[in-house]
Amino acid sequence: xxxxxxxxxxxxxxxxxxxxxxxxxxxxxxxxxxxxxxxxxxxxxxxxxxxxxxxxxxxxxxxxxxxxxxxxxxxxxxxxxxxxxxxxxxxxxxxxxxxxxxxxxxxxxxxxxxxxxxxxxxxxxxxxxxxxxxxxxxxxxxxxxxxxxxxxxxxxxxxxxxxxxxxxxxxxxxxxxxxxxxxxxxxxxxxxxxxxxxxxxxxxxxxxxxxxxxxxxxxxxxxxxxxxxxxxxxxxxxxxxxxxxxxxxxxxxxxxxxxxxxxxxxxxxxxxxxxxxxxxxxxxxxxxxxxxxxxxxxxxxxxxxxxxxxxxxxxxxxxxxxxxxxxxxxxxxxxxxxxxxxxxxxxxxxxxxxxxxxxxxxxxxxxxxxxxxxxxxxxxxxxxxxxxxxxxxxxxxxxxxxxxxxxxxxxxxxxxxxxxxxxxxxxxxxxxxxxxxxxxxxxxxxxxxxxxxxxxxxxxxxxxxxxxxxxxxxxxxxxxxxxxxxxxxxxxxxxxxxxxxxxxxxxx
Amino acid sequence: xxxxxxxxxxxxxxxxxxxxxxxxxxxxxxxxxxxxxxxxxxxxxxxxxxxxxxxxxxxxxxxxxxxxxxxxxxxxxxxxxxxxxxxxxxxxxxxxxxxxxxxxxxxxxxxxxxxxxxxxxxxxxxxxxxxxxxxxxxxxxxxxxxxxxxxxxxxxxxxxxxxxxxxxxxxxxxxxxxxxxxxxxxxxxxxxxxxxxxxxxxxxxxxxxxxxxxxxxxxxxxxxxxxxxxxxxxxxxxxxxxxxxxxxxxxxxxxxxxxxxxxxxxxxxxxxxxxxxxxxxxxxxxxxxxxxxxxxxxxxxxxxxxxxxxxxxxxxxxx
Numbered sequence: 001x002x003x004x005x006x007x008x009x010x011x012x013x014x015x016x017x018x019x020x021x022x023x024x025x026x027x028x029x030x031x032x033x034x035x036x037x038x039x040x041x042x043x044x045x046x047x048x049x050x051x052x053x054x055x056x057x058x059x060x061x062x063x064x065x066x067x068x069x070x071x072x073x074x075x076x077x078x079x080x081x082x083x084x085x086x087x088x089x090x091x092x093x094x095x096x097x098x099x100x101x102x103x104x105x106x107x108x109x110x111x112x113x114x115x116x117x118x119x120x121x122x123x124x125x126x127x128x129x130x131x132x133x134x135x136x137x138x139x140x141x142x143x144x145x146x147x148x149x150x151x152x153x154x155x156x157x158x159x160x161x162x163x164x165x166x167x168x169x170x171x172x173x174x175x176x177x178x179x180x181x182x183x184x185x186x187x188x189x190x191x192x193x194x195x196x197x198x199x200x201x202x203x204x205x206x207x208x209x210x211x212x213x214x215x216x217x218x219x220x221x222x223x224x225x226x227x228x229x230x231x232x233x234x235x236x237x238x239x240x241x242x243x244x245x246x247x248x249x250x251x252x253x254x255x256x257x258x259x260x261x262x263x264x265x266x267x268x269x270x271x272x273x274x275x276x277x278x279x280x281x282x283x284x285x286x287x288x289x290x291x292x293x294x295x296x297x298x299x300x301x302x303x304x305x306x307x308x309x310x311x312x313x314x315x316x317x318x319x320x321x322x323x324x325x326x327x328x329x330x331x332x333x334x335x336x337x338x339x340x341x342x343x344x345x346x347x348x349x350x351x352x353x354x355x356x357x358x359x360x361x362x363x364x365x366x367x368x369x370x371x372x373x374x375x376x377x378x379x380x381x382x383x384x385x386x387x388x389x390x391x392x393x394x395x396x397x398x399x400x401x402x403x404x405x406x407x408x409x410x411x412x413x414x415x416x417x418x419x420x421x422x423x424x425x426x427x428x429x430x431x432x433x434x435x436x437x438x439x440x441x442x443x444x445x446x447x448x449x450x451x452x453x454x455x456x457x458x459x460x461x462x463x464x465x466x467x468x469x470x471x472x473x474x475x476x477x478x479x480x481x482x483x484x485x486x487x488x489x490x491x492x493x494x495x496x497x498x499x500x501x502x503x504x505x506x507x508x
Numbered sequence: 509x510x511x512x513x514x515x516x517x518x519x520x521x522x523x524x525x526x527x528x529x530x531x532x533x534x535x536x537x538x539x540x541x542x543x544x545x546x547x548x549x550x551x552x553x554x555x556x557x558x559x560x561x562x563x564x565x566x567x568x569x570x571x572x573x574x575x576x577x578x579x580x581x582x583x584x585x586x587x588x589x590x591x592x593x594x595x596x597x598x599x600x601x602x603x604x605x606x607x608x609x610x611x612x613x614x615x616x617x618x619x620x621x622x623x624x625x626x627x628x629x630x631x632x633x634x635x636x637x638x639x640x641x642x643x644x645x646x647x648x649x650x651x652x653x654x655x656x657x658x659x660x661x662x663x664x665x666x667x668x669x670x671x672x673x674x675x676x677x678x679x680x681x682x683x684x685x686x687x688x689x690x691x692x693x694x695x696x697x698x699x700x701x702x703x704x705x706x707x708x709x710x711x712x713x714x715x716x717x718x719x720x721x722x723x724x725x726x727x728x729x730x731x732x733x734x735x736x737x738x739x740x741x742x743x744x745x746x747x748x749x750x751x752x753x754x755x756x757x758x759x760x761x762x763x764x765x766x767x768x769x770x771x772x773x774x775x776x777x778x779x780x781x782x783x784x785x786x787x788x789x790x791x792x793x794x795x796x797x798x799x800x801x802x803x804x805x806x807x808x809x810x811x812x813x814x815x816x817x818x819x820x821x822x823x824x825x826x827x
Contacts, residue, residue: 054711056710056711076710076711076712076713077713077715079713080712080713086711088711090707090708091705091708092705092707092708092709092711092712093705093708094700094701094704094705094708094709094771095704095705095771096700096704096771096772097697097700097701097704097771098520098523100516100520101520101697101701102701105697105698105701105709105712105713105714106694106698106709106712106713106714107712107713108694108697110693110694113693114689114692114693115517115692115693115694115697116513117512117513117514117516117517117692118511118512118513118514118516119513120513120516121512121513121515121516122512136519137516137519137520138516138519138520138522138523139523140523140524140526156712
């Protein structure tokens with residue numbers, strides 16, 4: 001229509017941290033009216049590219065361009081003024097401020113020097129309706145669960161009425177209905193003339209509604225093309241240059257008849273009357289929408305939240321070890337029950353400490369009063385690093401690792417204790433494809449060794465392809481228990497949504 | 509401000525009372541005890557005197573809170589108050605006069621605050637180190653200007669600020685109003701956001717440096733004014749008068765629910781905390797407790813009041 005097309009772009013940008021090149025000669029153009037997917041494994045440079053486009057970082061060379069004009073020294077403030085909004089993975093919310101204050105933060109309308117609360121209230125209401133943000137706007141953000149905070153973060157990006165909207169894994173912590181709302185909203189934003197850059201590890205989402213894709217690998221662009229004609233497998237090939245068939249190792253059940261853990265009417269605050277059996281060598285999946293009691297159930301099993309049960313039996317190393325729910329985490333560890341939390345930064349690892357130290361931590365807990373045995377420790381960490389393919393100097397702080405590698409450390413640190421039950425809370429959330437595959441292989445190896453693995457996951461294909469059985473939670477109860485083969489994606493999602501009650505439903 | 513907007517503002521402010529219940533309860537109990545022990549408090553003169561006793565603690569608690577909300581801390585509060593009292597007592601007689609002297613005091617406080625702010629907000633030095641170092645410098649300067657208590661504050665100023673009038677109470681009300689207004693500005697909200705999540709605030713477009721800088725300047729002005737007030741109250745300058753105030757300010761803020769990590773806490777909480785400390789000290793004085801016992805009681809009450817919400821939270825989790 002004669003109007004110049006709005007474009008946000010990077011032109012041959014490079015960026016290095018401490019001499020490590022993270023982006024090399026990258027160009028990208030985000031154009032109005034299209035949903036642009038940015039793909040790449042963890043550590044491929046996606047976050048850095050976003051930070052350059054939004055002014056949080058400045059490129060070492062190359063330039064950021066807005067509507068064709070190069071912009072020197074872009075700051076987040078400047079970027080906001082030009083209508084660039086970012087929804088980051090690490091939330092930019094102030095937890096002690098209210099929802100409304102957070103949504104307007106940095107971009108309040110003023111009236112006589114004061115914040116125009118009238119307009120703020122109106123905007124928050126309008127955006128809240130679009131996003132399904134039902135919480136009262138005066139609620140402090142720290143009282144919201146993670147998924148709801150993510151919604152606030154998205155609302156905050158919409159508040160500035162962006163021309164360019166960058167979304168970094170916006171769905172990684174969202175419940176399914178919210179994902180659907182968001183998807184619809186993104187489409188309507190595109191139709192209203194917003195340029196969207198969308199980052200996600202959920203390839204189905206990308207194939208579903210993106211128009212264009214740029215793939216980063218090791219800091220360089222390896223593909224930049226319309227999405228038409230690509231399926232998820234094709235995307236994976238672009239990302240890793242390998243066929244995705246072997247993303248999941250072939251399913252072989254190693255479950256034996258020996259019960260390791262058994263409960264009758266197990267109860268916690270959010271999980272009710274769970275009957276549960278776990279066998280040696282079994283990989284048991286736990287599915288369900290976020291916040292339906294499955295996480296509480298797992299924490300209860302581990303003794304991290306108070307739990308009750310009519311019957312609770314743990315048998316490890318061939319003998320009965322316990323007949324009541326664990327009162328504390330140390331009790332669980334003592335009989336070989338280990339837990340890998342979802343939030344590896346906060347609960348799984350001590351980020352400022354070395355990789356070695358993190359790997360050895362559970363071992364230290366067992367040998368608290370003994371002198372360190374340096375040589376033995378070295379041998380142990382060496383072996384673990386090789387097994388999990390963690391490269392480089394292990395004396396680096398754990399913070400230096402990419403998210404995927406951090407997760408590998410969080411999982412493998414329990415191995416020297418030879419746990420008999422491993423509880424994993426969404427181990428592949430926000431992890432790239434390559435690391436996912438490595439984690440899957442590691443889980444299978446554990447099953448082969450006779451360990452029992454409980455895998456709570458928000459990634460349904462994992463439950464389908466990896467697990468011997470899948471328990472699906474709905475409203476704090478087990479809605480279905482599906483053996484491998486019957487636990488198709490449709491069956492799991494249907495049970496999670498409370499659609500069907502019976503474990504086996506007739507084909508719809 | 510439209511009805512809807514005003515409602516949002518007050519609802520947001522009201523929600524900040526969460527967790528302050530225990531403090532307010534303890535405060536009311538002590539106030540009742542105080543009123544029983546000393547019924548004369550309800551006379552205007554006695555009430556004014558009481559507020560005058562509370563006022564300096566309230567001011568330094570407010571000054572400390574502003575800084576702590578940004579995630580910083582100020583260890584130079586006491587020496588700054590001392591310096592203020594010394595400077596006030598040695599300038600008022602000169603050509604500046606009362607009005608000029610007051611302005612000079614505020615400028616001094618703001619100036620020192622700006623120096624701290626420059627180091628912390630721009631230079632990114634840790635506030636605890638900068639203000640610890642500064643506390644020695646300020647103490648030295650105060651002693652240099654006035655090696656022993658002395659100087660002179662005009663009688664009229666003393667009468668105005670610390671006489672029979674409830675000036676101090678009015679000033680406190682003013683402080684609260686100004687703070688409420690500040691909390692309704694982008695900069696005021698930014699102050700909490702910066703303490704809460706500095707990186708996030710920066711990415712949201714908050715001017716982190718300005719927010720921190722303003723906090724330190726405002727805090728410095730309050731501290732300088734406290735110095736002036738102390739001089740007016742005693743009629744002279746004293747280079748050591750502020751010494752106990754550094755810890756008093758931190759105690760009152762912590763008692764009021766202000767967190768060390770930034771972003772957490774409220775001005776009303778800090779003021780209530782300082783009031784509780786004042787009442788406590790008076791009550792224990794009336795009960796003829798020995799000084800040592802008073803110190804121990806103060807410490808215990810701080811621990812208990814701070815611990816109460818935590819204990820309640822853990823009990824709630826247990827059921």
